[in-house]
Amino acid sequence: MKKTIVALLLLAVIALSSLSFSVSFASARNPSIFGFFARFGNGSWHSNRPDSLSLVRINGLINQWGTTSVNGSLSAQAKTTIFNVSDSRQMALVNLIWTTNNSRPINTIKTAENFTYTFYSARLSNASLSAIDVGSSNFFINGTWKLYNVTTIVTITTNSLGQITNIQREADTKVGTAYGELTVTDNWTTFKLEISGVAPLTGAVTRSRTCLMDFNPFKFSDEDGVTTNRVTRTDVRTVGRAYGSMPGWGNYDQSMDFNSNYRIDIADLCTVAANAL
Numbered sequence: 001m002k003k004t005i006v007a008l009l010l011l012a013v014i015a016l017s018s019l020s021f022s023v024s025f026a027s028a029r030n031p032s033i034f035g036f037f038a039r040f041g042n043g044s045w046h047s048n049r050p051d052s053l054s055l056v057r058i059n060g061l062i063n064q065w066g067t068t069s070v071n072g073s074l075s076a077q078a079k080t081t082i083f084n085v086s087d088s089r090q091m092a093l094v095n096l097i098w099t100t101n102n103s104r105p106i107n108t109i110k111t112a113e114n115f116t117y118t119f120y121s122a123r124l125s126n127a128s129l130s131a132i133d134v135g136s137s138n139f140f141i142n143g144t145w146k147l148y149n150v151t152t153i154v155t156i157t158t159n160s161l162g163q164i165t166n167i168q169r170e171a172d173t174k175v176g177t178a179y180g181e182l183t184v185t186d187n188w189t190t191f192k193l194e195i196s197g198v199a200p201l202t203g204a205v206t207r208s209r210t211c212l213m214d215f216n217p218f219k220f221s222d223e224d225g226v227t228t229n230r231v232t233r234t235d236v237r238t239v240g241r242a243y244g245s246m247p248g249w250g251n252y253d254q255s256m257d258f259n260s261n262y263r264i265d266i267a268d269l270c271t272v273a274a275n276a277l
């Protein structure tokens with residue numbers, strides 16, 4: 001496994017030699033290069049000195065979709081920057097992914113058999129309001145969400161030794177758009193996403209953090225107690241360990257899927273590596 005990760009990192013380094021520095025997100029201040037960020041329309045984007053930063057990061061497990069038991073995950077980051085000339089910027093990245101297939105969760109082992117898999121996803125595409133109630137430890141964000149209903153047919157080819165030699169995936173994707181509200185309550189322990197026309201999604205928060213720090217979607221590890229938002233080799237290795245995974249096959253993490261193709265591939269690995277110090 002270590003050799004595989006090292007090989008992937010070498011591939012990432014080679015691929016980076018052809019990338020423009022305009023792709024870099026080390027400063028985490030130009031999210032427009034990635035379509036999965038939701039912006040708020042409450043401030044200008046000119047260069048200005050920030051007076052304060054606030055960042056919220058939340059991860060959770062989805063266990064209920066209306067009255068149906070499901071398994072899935074929540075990943076959310078929201079940033080507010082207040083500037084010295086009476087304007088502000090806000091950015092948000094919120095993803096949820098879940099399935100009703102309780103025999104094959106989103107994150108599972110890689111097996112050699114063919115399978116068909118259906119899952120659902122919600123991505124915040126246009127945010128309206130983000131707010132933290134420090135006194136009650138609640139968080140709220142609303143706006144327009146993109147909804148995805150995806151059915152994949154995965155065909156896996158093996159050699160005479162049973163080793164996987166090829167993976168072919170065909171996907172049927174249905175897309176919708178609706179207004180929705182995500183709330184985190186009970187001292188950062190529970191969350192609920194209510195989207196118009198869709199049964200509410202509820203679950204438990206597994207990780208939450210608020211701090212005065214800039215926004216960096218490429219930071220995954222908790223090294224150094226997360227006292228910095230610098231992307232390091234540890235973050236690159238974290239993505240490397242998920243390389244090749246997809247919903248229902250391997251340790252897929254939607255927050256690492258930067259090109260939104262429901263597979264952790266070389267593009268995702270290079271994106272994180274490009275922002276590592």
